Amino acid sequence: MLSELTGKLRYLAGIPAFLRETISPDEAREQVARDMAGQDQSFLCLAKAAIYTNPRSPYRRLLLSAGIEFDDLERMVHQLGLESAAVRLFEAGVYLTYEEFKGRRPVERNGVEFFVDQSGLKNPLLRSSVELRSSGGSGPRSLSVTSLEHVAHEAAYYALLLDAHAATHRPVAVWGPPSVWGLNSLLRYSKVAKTPSQFFTTTRLTSSGERLRAGLMLGYAFLAARLSGKRLPWPRFVPVDRGLTVARWLAEMKRRGTPALLDIPVSAAARIAIAAAEEGLDISGTVFRNGSEPLTPAKAAVIEAAGARVINVYASTEIGLCGLGCAAPVELDDLHLLTDKLVVRNQEKVIGNSSAVPALVYTTALTSARRVMLNVESGDYGRIEKRDCGCPLRSAGLATHVLGLRGYDKLTSAGVSFKGDDLYTLVEQLLPARFGGYPTDYQLVEQRGDSGSWSISILIAPSVGAVDEEAVGATVLEILSRNVRNGDPSIAAERSGQGQTLPVLRRAPYILSGRKTLPLHVLPGRSKAGVRSR
Numbered sequence: 001m002l003s004e005l006t007g008k009l010r011y012l013a014g015i016p017a018f019l020r021e022t023i024s025p026d027e028a029r030e031q032v033a034r035d036m037a038g039q040d041q042s043f044l045c046l047a048k049a050a051i052y053t054n055p056r057s058p059y060r061r062l063l064l065s066a067g068i069e070f071d072d073l074e075r076m077v078h079q080l081g082l083e084s085a086a087v088r089l090f091e092a093g094v095y096l097t098y099e100e101f102k103g104r105r106p107v108e109r110n111g112v113e114f115f116v117d118q119s120g121l122k123n124p125l126l127r128s129s130v131e132l133r134s135s136g137g138s139g140p141r142s143l144s145v146t147s148l149e150h151v152a153h154e155a156a157y158y159a160l161l162l163d164a165h166a167a168t169h170r171p172v173a174v175w176g177p178p179s180v181w182g183l184n185s186l187l188r189y190s191k192v193a194k195t196p197s198q199f200f201t202t203t204r205l206t207s208s209g210e211r212l213r214a215g216l217m218l219g220y221a222f223l224a225a226r227l228s229g230k231r232l233p234w235p236r237f238v239p240v241d242r243g244l245t246v247a248r249w250l251a252e253m254k255r256r257g258t259p260a261l262l263d264i265p266v267s268a269a270a271r272i273a274i275a276a277a278e279e280g281l282d283i284s285g286t287v288f289r290n291g292s293e294p295l296t297p298a299k300a301a302v303i304e305a306a307g308a309r310v311i312n313v314y315a316s317t318e319i320g321l322c323g324l325g326c327a328a329p330v331e332l333d334d335l336h337l338l339t340d341k342l343v344v345r346n347q348e349k350v351i352g353n354s355s356a357v358p359a360l361v362y363t364t365a366l367t368s369a370r371r372v373m374l375n376v377e378s379g380d381y382g383r384i385e386k387r388d389c390g391c392p393l394r395s396a397g398l399a400t401h402v403l404g405l406r407g408y409d410k411l412t413s414a415g416v417s418f419k420g421d422d423l424y425t426l427v428e429q430l431l432p433a434r435f436g437g438y439p440t441d442y443q444l445v446e447q448r449g450d451s452g453s454w455s456i457s458i459l460i461a462p463s464v465g466a467v468d469e470e471a472v473g474a475t476v477l478e479i480l481s482r483n484v485r486n487g488d489p490s491i492a493a494e495r496s497g498q499g500q501t502l503p504v505l506r507r508a509p510y511i512l513s514g515r516k517t518l519p520l521h522v523l524p525g526r527s528k529a530g531v532r533s534r
Contacts, residue, residue: 259285
């Protein structure tokens with residue numbers, strides 16, 4: 001508790017000095033080159049401080065059970081390089097599956113058995129740190145930490161990204177929670193000399209509980225920014241279902257001849273584009289920076305129809321930024337992996353009904369890492385390839401790409417596993433094409449009933465209008481039946497208990513605190529009132 005309080009105080013006290021210096025694209029390129037050159041030594045420093053001297057570290061237990069002392073690891077890295085050494089360690093059983101990393105299953109290898117202690121994943125080298133929590137898209141919210149050192153490092157990536165996509169000279173706005181997440185976004189943009197002019201927030205600041213603490217933290221941070229000569233925008237409450245308010249601001253920026261850049265998840269960007277089109281607002285030229293959910297063809301089409309475009313990035317709660325959108329993509333979601341801070345490789349993983357995906361396995365290499373990771377499955381998958389795309393990010397030394405990025409954990413529920421784009425295609429393309437509406441109007445909801453079995457329901461936004469609900473249910477059930485896991489009875493139970501259809505609820509899809517909307521939303525516990533059976 002005392003160390004957490006000390007970390008927060010250092011974080012807040014360090015803001016004025018943090019903001020006094022900015023970073024240019026040229027300086028960012030130099031930083032990437034330095035990190036690339038010093039990656040092996042940086043990793044060894046992290047391993048010594050956060051693994052071998054940390055009795056709670058799960059990697060320490062796995063390394064020692066495999067007979068690998070620090071001197072052995074150091075020799076291996078110096079002889080093979082970190083990338084090849086990570087492969088050798090994986091083969092020796094030094095890795096964590098996604099389920100083990102999250103504490104859902106015990107680690108059982110090399111004669112040891114234990115559950116991962118999340119405190120053993122902390123990076124003791126972070127001094128000015130505060131806690132972060134994920135939006136909890138597919139289960140409990142993930143806990144991580146961030147620091148001003150980490151924020152500064154990620155600001156360099158922002159500088160590279162905006163420069164590569166010719167988006168440097170634009171007014172900037174952020175739409176997010178009034179919390180450390182939102183504050184870090186403001187700080188990153190300010191660090192690259194792009195202090196946001198608007199901070200739209202999805203929840204109100206209140207006088208009690210967690211929101212009061214967030215408000216006090218933001219208040220101090222904004223005062224500290226003033227002392228450094230920066231004026232951060234005060235939060236402006238705009239609920240997630242009021243995208244029209246943001247669309248009007250974007251239209252005003254367009255009218256002034258300065259189309260804006262809005263930092264926002266792509267599902268929220270699509271809702272804004274739809275709202276603008278329905279109101280006849282011109283937001284052409286707007287750039288949306290997406291970073292918390294996949295950029296799918298259907299949502300990209302809605303945004304492009306409004307004359308806007310998306311700059312895609314790849315990020316996670318535990319790591320922060322992992323990849324930057326390619327400026328010369330060969331596919332919609334072509335990203336440059338940040339191989340200066342991470343060692344990333346593919347490892348085949350079987351999910352659901354025996355389908356295999358190229359899972360992404362990460363090792364953190366920098367001493368500023370949010371969480372210590374050594375051959376950890378990320379919960380995401382995609383195809384890794386190296387090529388010279390010719391874009392500015394390649395010139396910065398980032399030659400490794402990932403394509404077809406999706407999160408298998410978020411597409412796996414208690415009854416059904418989806419592979420590839422099956423679920424996104426169903427929710428964002430097939431249903432709107434057959435029954436009307438937009439890619440943001442449909443969602444599947446899974447929930448556990450009193451008997452312990454799981455059931456699937458379909459949410460359809462009221463704005464879609466009248467639909468044949470039985471036909472919708474039958475269509476979805478047909479798709480689900482193709483993805484049922486071997487031996488899992490839940491979908492069969494749905495079929496026998498409800499006939500050849502699924503229940504439909506007319507309400508807007510669930511929007512997570514991070515403003516994103518997943519095609520599959522899992523509700524814990526009993527079925528929610530209002531989800532009716534047919």
